[in-house]
Amino acid sequence: MRLSCSFLLAVVSLAAEPADWIWSGRYVLTAAGARRVIENGAVAVRGERIVAVGPRVEIDRRFQAKQRLDRPDALLAPGLINTHTHAAMSLLRGVADDLRLQDWLEKFIFPAEAKNVSPEFVRWGTKLACAEMLLGGTTTFTDMYYFEDVVAEAAKEAGMRGVLGETIIGFPVADARTPADSLKLAESLLTRFAKDPLIVPAVAPHAIYTNSDETLKASRALANRFGAPLLIHLSETKRENDETIARRKMSPTRALESLGMFNGRTLAAHAVWMDSADLEILRVRRAGVAHCPSSNMKLSSGVAPVLRMRALGIHVGLGPDGPAGSNNDLNMFEEMDLAAKLQKVMSQDPQSLPASAVFDMATMGGARALGLEREIGSLEPGKRADMISVALDQPHAAPLYEPVSQMVYALKASDVRDVMVNGKPVVRDRRILTLDLKQVLSKAEEFRGRIKASLKK
Ligand SMILES: [Zn+2]
Secondary structure, rough: OHHHHHHHHHHHHHHHHEEEEEEEEEEEOOOOOOEEEEEEEEEEOHHHHHHEEEEEHHHHHHHHEEEEEEEEEEEEOOOEEEEOOOHHHHOOOOOOOOOOOHHHHHHHHOOOOOHHHOHHHHHHHHHHHHHHHHHEEEEEEEEOOHHHHHHHHHHHOOOEEEEEEEEEEEOOOOOOHHHHHHHHHHHHHHHOOOOOEEEEEEEEEEOHHHHHHHHHHHHHHHHHHHHHEEEEEOOHHHHHHHHHHHHHHOHHHHHHHHOOOOOOEEEEEEEEOOOOOHHHHHHHHHHHHEOOHHHHOOOOOOOOOOOHHHHOOOEEOOOOOOOOOOOOOOOOHHHHHHHHHHHHHHHHHOOOOHHHHHHHHHHHHHHOOOOOOOOOOOOOOOOOOOOEEEEEEHHHHHHOOOOHHHHHHOOHHHHHEEEOOOEEEEOOOOEEEEOOOHHHHHHHHHHHHHHHHHHHO
């Protein structure tokens, strides 16, 4: 009798592997492999990682979870990956609109930043941005700004993943008098967050037109010394190209190549004004691209050759860019929708960039562009548990024929209901669990008053 009891116990424990969480949904969009959409699916999570993805009946049979979240009226998807932004600039949202990039930067943004950017500005601006991003289903953001160590602290407090680059720029800024000072800040960021589970520290020389050759080369060398990614704006406007060609007799991409800037992990933001030789350099150097359709449209910068990039096998992710005047929000659902439609308009071919391609850009494509494809970007065993549930119970979500099409063309950031990052729930039923949203919003209002007054002086 005693023998058969212990035999039974053994069978029960074999049948139920431990898990911390099981999330289930009407559909699971895995963004991985052949089985990309699972109807009535579930995801099992243990610690910081996904341990299994499959039909709910199979997952329930195999795992005994400490906690579970069943959403029969939602779909589950990988957390969305924002490959280019300046999160703290959310405090400047709408301060100056409807301008070209250079006017917007030189007449409004640089002066407003000179008078207002401080560690506290960056802390509250980043918290505001993280709240917006998490509530809209973004679980990883890629940032270029000042006081990037404070960005990292705020991101960690929010429970959000970040690829965070200290900005290096050739004039005095809020956190550094010289590029050499910025490089020191970048090095301390790389050291401090070297082994962080949520933060990938990076080096972010602003652009070719705002840095000397020496500073650019020093930025590359520093990034390579730490095996860190280098983030840079590239060929965002025609003016950037015209001026670089006038001065150097080379396109920005060729000039950066001649300096050895692509010799290591690189993510180029925008890449709008690119010819075939420029694209060939990105392909050969395996540089990723952050495509920012909202920003490129709003600033009239142009249309990036996304179809040619993808045809060449260049990894392209999506980014909302600045929440100040170049977008003005951090909504990855809008970026997916606009990316698809912008290429259709340009190519006059509705099949040129289908829903599945832009969903890929917001998930695995972004992960590949960042060099993080082994860790994030899909719902697969072994990956970090970065996952969202998106409600399907609103009029704009019914009826549902094809879940990926619905995700890209019909669902909204405000449909995001639950978010998990690194195995930890951070949004539950549209409520952010990690930040005091009331406090974040009242701080944003307080900063608005201060910034408005500073611009009148
Ligand atoms: Zn930018």
